[in-house]
Amino acid sequence: MAGRFITLEGGEGAGKTTQCELLAEALTSCHVPVQRTREPGGAPGAELLRGLLLGSDIDWAPRAETLLHFAARAEHIAKTIRPALESGIWVVCDRFFDSTMAYQGYGQGADRQFIRELSRLLGIAPELTLVLDVPEDIGARRMRQRGGDADRYERLDAAFHARVRSGYREIAAGEPERCVLIDASADVETVHAAILEAVETRL
Ligand code: Z5A
Numbered sequence: 001m002a003g004r005f006i007t008l009e010g011g012e013g014a015g016k017t018t019q020c021e022l023l024a025e026a027l028t029s030c031h032v033p034v035q036r037t038r039e040p041g042g043a044p045g046a047e048l049l050r051g052l053l054l055g056s057d058i059d060w061a062p063r064a065e066t067l068l069h070f071a072a073r074a075e076h077i078a079k080t081i082r083p084a085l086e087s088g089i090w091v092v093c094d095r096f097f098d099s100t101m102a103y104q105g106y107g108q109g110a111d112r113q114f115i116r117e118l119s120r121l122l123g124i125a126p127e128l129t130l131v132l133d134v135p136e137d138i139g140a141r142r143m144r145q146r147g148g149d150a151d152r153y154e155r156l157d158a159a160f161h162a163r164v165r166s167g168y169r170e171i172a173a174g175e176p177e178r179c180v181l182i183d184a185s186a187d188v189e190t191v192h193a194a195i196l197e198a199v200e201t202r203l
Contacts, residue, residue, distance in 0.1 A: 002088035003033075004203055005081070005124070007096040009171075010132030011164050012154050013139030013146075014184045015191060019132065020094045022192045023199070027090060035084040038094035039072065043079035046072040054151040062110035069100045070118045077124055096126060098171050098179075103153060106167025107160050128202045130195055131172045132184035136161040 006023070008016040020036055027034045040050040049072040052058075053065070060068070073096070084091050097119040104110040119125070136158055143154060172179040180198040184191050 001082075001085040003085035004090045004128070005085055005093070005126045006090065006199065006203075007093045007098070007126040007129045008132060009095060009098045009102070009129055009168060010184060011102075011134065011136060011139050011161055011168065013142035014132035014134045015142070015188065016094050016132055018188060019130070019184075019191060019195055020092050022188075023195055024092050026192075026196060027092070033089045034092055035080070035089050036092050036094075037076070037080055039076060039096055039099065040069060041072065042076040042081070042093070045075040045079070049075075054153070057152070062104060062108050063114070065108070066100060066104045066110045066115060066118070069104065070122075073097065073100075073122065077122060082124065093126070096129075097122065098129060098131070098168070101171060102164045102167040106170070107156070107164045126178065128199065129172075129175075129179045130198060131168050131179050131181050132191070133165070133169065133172075133181050134184040136165055138185055 008020050008023075010016055017038075020038075024034045024036045039046070040053050041047040049068055053068055053072070081091050081093070097115075101112065101115050101119070105112040105115050140158075140161070143150070169181065172181040180202065182191060182194050182198065186194075
């Protein structure tokens with residue numbers, strides 16, 4: 001495809017949203033056409049599913065929750081990601097299939113082989129994944145400082161967030177050709193510089 005597909009991943013408060021915005025601005029200033037998007041969401045139907053996943057108090061069965069994330073992702077790919085890439089636009093996406101592996105697989109104990117197989121069946125994968133790594137206590141403190149209501153996942157306990165973080169570290173270590181682990185405990189500008197270096201080196 002003509003565009004390049006970059007994803008940002010990490011636990012709560014890692015700074016993905018902040019860094020997606022800065023990366024998109026940096027690409028735009030180099031005259032690279034870019035579409036910023038996010039998961040769950042990024043297309044009208046996927047945003048509806050986001051409401052169910054984040055806003056409801058339903059205690060989903062792990063497989064059902066996994067499939068809802070993949071349903072949202074399939075819609076997002078069909079309506080937003082693939083059309084952008086096919087027309088030469090770079091896609092910078094806040095979370096993608098590694099989030100399902102980290103949160104549902106490592107965090108909630110859903111079947112990881114099932115998630116791997118669903119990821120493969122999507123038929124599309126990021127060329128570069130920046131995994132923003134931050135200790136859970138720093139991430140939680142940033143979220144408290146930001147304020148607002150906690151979603152279903154943010155309300156889960158510290159042990160859950162520790163499993164998510166170690167899951168992300170395992171994913172990054174297992175796929176070094178696609179993933180770059182970034183120390184996200186540094187200040188915003190330092191993290192942005194590390195991301196730009198990874199993008200320049202890898203793409
Ligand atoms: N989820 C899932 O379970 N399975 C899936 O397949 C997918 C998602 C796709 C989506 O929530 C939730 O869905 C997510 C996982 C689950 N839940 N959790 N936890 P979301 O999209 O609403 O939220 P998020 O992705 O977790 O992002 P976030 O929690 O809002 O944080 P962030 O994007 O990583 O950080 P931020 O908004 O850029 O920054 C947070 C605050 O920290 C803010 O005040 C910043 O100004 C500050 N900040 C950012 N960077 C820094 C640095 N470097 N230093 C100091 N302060 C900073």
